[in-house]
Amino acid sequence: MVVTTSKPIEEILRALGAGRRWVVLGCSECAAVCQTGGSAQVDEMVERLEEAGRTVLASISLDSPCDRRLGRRDLKRVAAELAEADGVLCLACGGGVQAVADVVDVPVVAGLDAHFVGTVERVGVFHEECALCGRCVLNDTAGLCPVALCPKGLRNGPCEGGVDGRCDADPEAECVWERIHARLAGQGVGGFGAYQPPPDAGRWGRPRRTRPGGGKR
Numbered sequence: 646m647v648v649t650t651s652k653p654i655e656e657i658l659r660a661l662g663a664g665r666r667w668v669v670l671g672c673s674e675c676a677a678v679c680q681t682g683g684s685a686q687v688d689e690m691v692e693r694l695e696e697a698g699r700t701v702l703a704s705i706s707l708d709s710p711c712d713r714r715l716g717r718r719d720l721k722r723v724a725a726e727l728a729e730a731d732g733v734l735c736l737a738c739g740g741g742v743q744a745v746a747d748v749v750d751v752p753v754v755a756g757l758d759a760h761f762v763g764t765v766e767r768v769g770v771f772h773e774e775c776a777l778c779g780r781c782v783l784n785d786t787a788g789l790c791p792v793a794l795c796p797k798g799l800r801n802g803p804c805e806g807g808v809d810g811r812c813d814a815d816p817e818a819e820c821v822w823e824r825i826h827a828r829l830a831g832q833g834v835g836g837f838g839a840y841q842p843p844p845d846a847g848r849w850g851r852p853r854r855t856r857p858g859g860g861k862r
């Protein structure tokens with residue numbers, strides 16, 4: 646899930662500029678889980694814009710704003726309002742904002758900041774546990790990701806900085822390699838698994854894309 650937070654309203658109003666008439670879009674997927682772009686946040690944003698003297702012509706939550714196919718389909722429901730609007734305020738991640746901007750003819754303003762792909766602990770508490778490195782090592786690390794969970798991104802065992810099992814770079818955290826070792830030992834596996842080559846630079850280069858059949862850029 647893409648973890649997002651709301652931009653301050655002052656920043657949003659600055660980005661809206663002189664435009665008076667807006668359509669507000671939310672996201673019923675990741676941003677809804679983050680409580681930054683769900684229907685309640687869309688309603689709240691409509692109120693705040695109207696308090697700030699803007700007119701909201703329509704508001705709608707899209708199933709997945711990042712999916713251009715769904716955007717093209719669902720935005721037909723507000724086609725008349727979009728034709729009259731000065732722009733769209735989009736409460737979705739950056740991917741969603743850009744996909745929406747491709748399928749409407751008016752400026753699209755981002756209402757959220759996107760941070761990382763995260764797992765959910767509870768509302769408002771998310772953890773980055775995958776850095777999307779493109780060459781997954783989880784099968785050799787007992788399902789714990791050293792790329793995301795080690796501040797130094799060490800793929801082949803610990804540094805020498807840890808103290809009493811804690812990470813020197815993040816004292817709040819246990820060294821992930823201690824956790825990997827303990828989990829592997831609990832599973833009856835000795836050592837740290839296979840040597841992991843460094844990430845292929847081509848897999849980190851941006852923009853990344855996948856192709857039918859599994860090919861990458």
Ligand code: SF4
Pocket residue numbers: 774775776777778779780781782783790791792793
């Ligand atoms: S090794 Fe870590 S960062 Fe890379 S794909 Fe696997 S979980 Fe994600």
Ligand code: SF4
Pocket residue numbers: 794795796797798799802803804805806807808811812813814815819820821822823
């Ligand atoms: S102590 Fe462990 S988690 Fe921290 S930087 Fe070193 S190897 Fe990574």
